[in-house]
Amino acid sequence: MADFLQLLIAGIATGAIYALAAIGFTLxxxxxxxxxxxxxxxxxxxxxxxxxxxxWGGAPFWLACxxxxxxxxxxxxxxxxGLIVDPLIKHGxxxxxxxxxxxxIFLKDGVKDAYSAEAQPFPAIFPxxxxxxxxxxxxLAQIGVLIIAFGxxxxxxxxxxxxxxxxxMQATAQNPTVARILGVPxxxxxxxxxxxxxxxxxxxxLLISPIYLAKFSSGETLGMAxxxxxxxGGFNQVxxxxxxxxxxxxxxxxxxxxxxxxxxQAVPLVLLVLIILFRPQGLLGRKEERAV
Amino acid sequence: MTxxxxxxxxxxxLLLLKDVVSGYGKMTILNGTxxxxxxxxxxxxxxxxxxxxxxxxxxxFGLLPVRTGTITMDGKEITNSSPRQMLDMxxxxxxxxxxxxxxxxxxxxxxxGGVALSxxxxxxxxxxxMFTRFPILREKANAQAGTLSGGQQKxxxxxxxxxxxxxxxLVDEPSIGLxxxxxxxxxSILIDLAKKGVTILLIEQNAxxxxxxxxxxxxxxxxxxxxxxxxxxxxxxxxxxxxxxxGGMAPAAAAAPAH
Ligand SMILES: Nc1ncnc2c1ncn2[C@@H]1O[C@H](COP(=O)(O)OP(=O)(O)OP(=O)(O)O)[C@@H](O)[C@H]1O
Ligand SMILES: [Mg+2]
Numbered sequence: 319m320a321d322f323l324q325l326l327i328a329g330i331a332t333g334a335i336y337a338l339a340a341i342g343f344t345l346x347x348x349x350x351x352x353x354x355x356x357x358x359x360x361x362x363x364x365x366x367x368x369x370x371x372x373x374w375g376g377a378p379f380w381l382a383c384x385x386x387x388x389x390x391x392x393x394x395x396x397x398x399x400g401l402i403v404d405p406l407i408k409h410g411x412x413x414x415x416x417x418x419x420x421x422x423i424f425l426k427d428g429v430k431d432a433y434s435a436e437a438q439p440f441p442a443i444f445p446x447x448x449x450x451x452x453x454x455x456x457x458l459a460q461i462g463v464l465i466i467a468f469g470x471x472x473x474x475x476x477x478x479x480x481x482x483x484x485x486x487m488q489a490t491a492q493n494p495t496v497a498r499i500l501g502v503p504x505x506x507x508x509x510x511x512x513x514x515x516x517x518x519x520x521x522x523x524l525l526i527s528p529i530y531l532a533k534f535s536s537g538e539t540l541g542m543a544x545x546x547x548x549x550x551g552g553f554n555q556v557x558x559x560x561x562x563x564x565x566x567x568x569x570x571x572x573x574x575x576x577x578x579x580x581x582x583q584a585v586p587l588v589l590l591v592l593i594i595l596f597r598p599q600g601l602l603g604r605k606e607e608r609a610v
Numbered sequence: 611m612t613x614x615x616x617x618x619x620x621x622x623x624l625l626l627l628k629d630v631v632s633g634y635g636k637m638t639i640l641n642g643t644x645x646x647x648x649x650x651x652x653x654x655x656x657x658x659x660x661x662x663x664x665x666x667x668x669x670x671f672g673l674l675p676v677r678t679g680t681i682t683m684d685g686k687e688i689t690n691s692s693p694r695q696m697l698d699m700x701x702x703x704x705x706x707x708x709x710x711x712x713x714x715x716x717x718x719x720x721x722x723g724g725v726a727l728s729x730x731x732x733x734x735x736x737x738x739x740m741f742t743r744f745p746i747l748r749e750k751a752n753a754q755a756g757t758l759s760g761g762q763q764k765x766x767x768x769x770x771x772x773x774x775x776x777x778x779x780l781v782d783e784p785s786i787g788l789x790x791x792x793x794x795x796x797x798s799i800l801i802d803l804a805k806k807g808v809t810i811l812l813i814e815q816n817a818x819x820x821x822x823x824x825x826x827x828x829x830x831x832x833x834x835x836x837x838x839x840x841x842x843x844x845x846x847x848x849x850x851x852x853x854x855x856x857g858g859m860a861p862a863a864a865a866a867p868a869h
Contacts, residue, residue, distance in 0.1 A: 485718050486725065489711050496709045499671065500770070501697045501726030 323454045325571055331460040332529065333567020334467035338522040339544035340551065340559035341474065342515035348491035348554055349511040352403050353415055356422035357519070358541020364390045364523035365440055365532035366429050379441050387520045395516035399509060422537065429534040437536075440527035463525050470521055471560060474514070478556065487511060539583055543570070546586035550593055565589070624649040624778055624809045625670070627835075630679035632669040639665040641833035642679065647778075648826055652800060652810040654841065656817040657830035658853070663813045664706055666830065667780045671696050671703040683778065697726035699778075702771040706782040706813075710763050710770075712756030716747055719755045723770030740769040761792030768799060779803065782813045785820075797823050821845050 339361050346352045354360070368386040371377040377385060402421065406414045444462030448455045478484040489497040490507040498504050522540075523532075530536060547566045551558025570585040623646035633639040639662040647653050655663050668674045670681060672692045680689045683699055691699070710719050720740055724733040741748035744765055750758060755766060764784055771779060781800065785793040793816070801823055804810050814820030821827050827844035829837040837844060844850050 482721065485714060485722065488714060489722050492711045492713060493709065495673070496705070496711070497722075498673070498693050499703050499705065499709075500722050501694045502722065503694075 324456060325575055326568060327454075327456050327460055327464075329568030329571035330564055331463040331467070331567070332526070332571060333547075333564035334464060334471070335522045335526045335563075336540075336543045336547050336567050337560045337563025338467055338470060338518045338525075339540060340547035340563045341471070341556050342518040343544050343548045344551070344553060344556060344559045345491070345511050346515050347548075349487065349494075350399075350403060350407065350508050351411065352407070353411070353418070354515075355415060355418040355541070356425060356537075357544050358537030358539070359422045359425040360390075360394050360516070360519040360537075361522045361526065361540045361544070362532070362534065362537035363394065363425055363429065364520040365438075365527035366433050366534075368524065369438055369440070369532060370433065383443075383524055386524060387517060390516045390520035390523075391513055393516075394519055395513040396509075398516070399512040403512075422541070426534050426537060433534070435534060437531040437533040440532045442528035443524065446528075459528065463529075466521070466525060470518070474518075475556065483507075483510070542583070542586045543567075546590045546593075550589060552599060622649050623647055624684060625811070626680075626682040627666075627670070628680045628682070630666075630669060630681060631677045632665065632674050633677075634665075634674070638677075639833050640669055643830070643833060643835055645828055645835045645838055647809060647811050647828075649809050650804060650807045651825035652804045652812060652823065652841075653826040653828055654812045654814055654817070654820045654824040655828045655830055656814065656821070656844075656850075661830045662833040663830050664782055665833075667703060667705070667782050667811070667813065671701065671780060694726060697774060698728075700774075700776050701778040701780065702774055702776040703780045704767050704771050704782065704784065706786070708760075708763060709767050710755040710758070712754065714755060715752050716755050716758065716766060717751040719766055720747070720770055720773060723773035726774060736773050736775075740773060743772075744769050761788045761795070764788060764792070764796055765799075768796065772803075776808065778809045778811070780811050783815055784812075785814060785816055793819070818845070 339357055342360075343354060343357050346354055364386040367389040368379075368382040371382040371385040372379065375382075375385070398421075402417055403414065406417055442459050442462075443466075444459045446457055446459045448457050449461075450456075476484075478488055486497070486502045487507045487510055489500070489502055490504050491511075494504050497507070526540065543566050544563070547562035548559050549562070550565055551560070551562030566586055566589060569589065570582050573585045574582040625645075625647035627643050627645045630640050630643045631638060641662075643662070643666060655666065657663055665674065669676055672690065672695065676689050680687055682688065683701065686699070688696065688699060693703070696703070711722065714722070717737065720737050721733065724730070724736060727733055727736075741751065746762055747766060747769055750762070755763065758766060768781075768784070779800075784796050784800075788796065797820075800810050800812065804825070812820060812824065821841040821844055824841040827837070827839060827841045827850075828835055829844065829850060837847065837850065839847075
């Protein structure tokens with residue numbers, strides 16, 4: 319039982335990180351109809367920004383983390399929007415989908431060539447010490463991940479629902495034409511979405527890399543987990559993405575122990591198939607309401 | 611093109627369209643539209659499906675580019691203004707269909723109507739005014755807007771538009787899907803606004819009822835204003851009656867059900 323609880327906590331911690339990536343994925347889809355097939359690489363990359371800042375810039379870890387966030391905002395936020403999404407979205411969904419797939423390959427190979435093909439250890443923000451709470455051994459690192467991930471999610475939810483800018487972003491996501499008619503600066507709201515996605519990817523990267531190491535190819539699994547989490551959650555809901563992320567995280571930790579680590583990566587795929595078969599609108603999702 | 615030029619001095623017009631051409635992609639829909647919309651009056655635009663009525667509103671409000679021609683409001687040229695600039699000029703647009711943000715609360719929907727307000731400190735008072743004017747919205751202030759009935763949603767849209775205290779309202783088929791009682795309510799709000807000096811430009815499928823409460827009418831066909839006259843004259847116009855007012859002729863029957 320204690321083992322199970324330990325596993326559950328580990329699963330929720332990984333799941334919360336998947337949720338960060340899935341929320342970003344969902345927000346991008348909602349506000350700009352961008353399905354970002356490079357989302358996994360977006361989570362892989364910021365850790366390497368930090369590693370590079372430490373290795374070549376001699377930066378201390380905390381500064382390297384800030385550099386990673388700043389670079390992510392710039393490259394995965396502003397440049398991604400300005401150089402890839404904006405020019406292509408006019409031509410429909412398909413060119414953009416293909417470009418994000420191309421981007422994912424480019425980022426993978428870029429990191430492999432520029433940094434290393436080996437998995438890199440990544441410093442943990444919290445010490446990996448076990449403490450015992452009510453007979454259950456939990457690692458401080460996991461607790462730290464949980465607190466940060468849920469803290470970020472909480473702040474984001476508050477921002478989207480509790481501030482006027484956040485509500486203007488929601489309005490833009492729900493109906494951009496009407497938002498424009500009311501004078502909402504729609505373009506700026508879309509930019510904010512890209513920045514939030516970049517920041518979420520950076521957070522996810524800094525949290526997951528100490529657990530699974532930083533590796534050029536880790537985006538494949540991460541991207542799949544985020545994608546499935548978003549689908550499980552209904553694809554157009556932030557709340558759904560949170561639930562989806564946690565479900566995927568818990569199931570893949572359980573599968574790794576109770577079934578076999580070899581099957582761990584199959585968990586998201588199995589979930590995806592089940593969802594498509596039995597609940598195509600997602601767990602919390604409703605039928606698509608957007609008026610096109 | 612203007613059938614009744616002597617009843618029309620553009621001097622008291624708030625909005626002037628001159629030879630406006632616009633459309634979607636390569637398709638031309640407004641094909642040299644010229645019209646003068648009178649200040650403080652209700653003008654109803656009628657015409658067959660696909661005539662370009664909604665396109666005209668979208669073009670005026672800056673959602674579609676004007677290819678050639680000019681649009682003037684209050685003596686200022688506003689051709690190709692952005693929606694935000696139109697709002698700043700005192701115009702609001704309530705498009706066809708459902709335009710509320712279903713997942714936001716009624717109150718937050720209203721609040722979004724105030725995005726373009728130059729003095730944001732007055733927003734709270736204006737929302738309060740709308741709640742006083744439409745008590746049902748106060749009652750539902752914290753409910754998701756999507757849970758309102760169709761009529762209540764339209765009221766919310768109207769209230770959201772009124773928040774800016776506009777001098778020009780473009781309203782595209784507000785009565786669609788509403789109960790007769792609700793249609794009456796929406797129409798009486800518009801009449802009341804016109805009495806207070808607001809200029810209303812309205813599109814209505816239910817042309818007869820709309821013209822009966824309007825001051826002026828404008829018949830749009832194939833992207834051109836064929837007739838501009840008082841609502842009364844248009845109601846009594848045999849050609850119009852045959853085509854658009856449900857005179858029992860085949861074209862009217864074919865045009866009536868869809869929107
Ligand atoms: N977004 C669009 N893209 C391309 N063509 C469009 C678009 N919207 C409308 N059209 C076309 O433009 C023409 C005029 O449409 P518009 O909506 O202005 O007609 P309308 O007079 O408002 O008709 P209705 O009474 O049906 O509302 C139609 O042929 C329509 O198919
Ligand atoms: Mg129309």
